[in-house]
Amino acid sequence: MRNFLKIAEGMNVKPLLNAIYRKPELWKADDFLRKFPQGPFGETDTIYLRFQDHVPVETDEELQLYQQNKLAGHDLHECPWRAEINELPEARALIMALMTATGATRLGRCMINRIIPGGQIFPHADSKWHAEYWDRYHIVIQSEPGNTFRCGDETVWMREGEVWWFQNAIEHEVLNNSANDRIHLVIDLRF
C-alpha cells in the first residue's frame, strides 16, 4: 500500500471511548466542519481538541497572505488547545503517546470525528497548504465491520485500537456501512 500505513495496533482506546459516551454534549460544541460551505463533512460530528483560531481578514489580499502563511502576526499552522481537551484528558494521553512514539516535533489539529451508521465523508482531498505541511494520523476509537476508507485506489477498514498514517493530499472518502458509530481521533503531526 502506498496511501495507508498501519503503524500500531492494540492501543487502549476504551477510556477515551467511555469518556466520549459519558459526555455527549461535546459533539455539539462546535460544528465548523459540518457547516463548511459545500464541504465533505455534512454527515460528520466533530469534537475539536486543537484547531486554528479564526482569523478575521478584511481584504482578499489579507486572505491570500494568510493562506500563504505570510500575514503578519499570524501563523497559519498554529493550533491551540481548545477547552474540550480539558474534558477529555484521555485523548491528550493518546495524542502525546503518538507524538512520543513517532518523534514528531509539532502538533497540529486534533479532533474526534464521528460518522453515524450509513453516513459518509464525501470524496475530497485536503487543502494543499495543509496536507503539504502536516502528516495525518488516525487513532481508531470505535469502528465495526462495514466501514470503508478509500484513499486513491486503495481501501482499508481501520479497526479499533489501530493507528494509521494516510495520505490526505489525494482524494479520499469514508463510508460507515456498519451498524454503529465510527469514531476516530484525527491528529496532525509535523516532523
Next chain:
Amino acid sequence: MITFMVERFSDVYEELLPLLHAHYGEISTHKDHDVPLEPMIEVYRAREADGSLMMVIGREEGAIVAYLVAFIAPGLHYRSCLTCSPDIFFVREDKRTGMAGVRMMRFVEKELRRRGVKRWAMGSKVQHDASALFRYLDFKPVETMYEKWL
C-alpha cells in the same frame, strides 16, 4: 447499499457461519450424500496466517450479505503465475436482484490486480449456473468439472 472489504477469517468466521449453512443448504451436493458442513477451521487459519487466504465480505448496515473466499498462491505448475483459485462465493438470496454479484466480482478483480495476480479462476455450478455473470465480466470458460460419489 452493500460495500465490500477484505476481512480476516479469524474476525469474521463466527459471524459468517449462518450464511455458510444457508449456502450449504442451497447448493451443496454433499448434503445429498449425508456429508455435513464441517469446515476445517484450522486449515483456514493456517492459510490466513501464511497470507494465501483472501476473504472478501459484502456488508449492508453492518450485516454480511455476500462473500467470496479464494486462495492466492503461485500455480503449482507455473511458479511465475500468481493464481487466484476459487473456494466459495455467495450472495444472500434477497440481495440477488441488483448488481451485488457484479460489484463483488469487480471489487475482487481490483484487489487481485493490486496483489499482482495473473490468473483468476472461478467455478460455476451446473445446477446454479453463474455463467452469465462470468461472461459479463469477461471470463472465458475453460473447463467443466465432474463428480462421482463413491
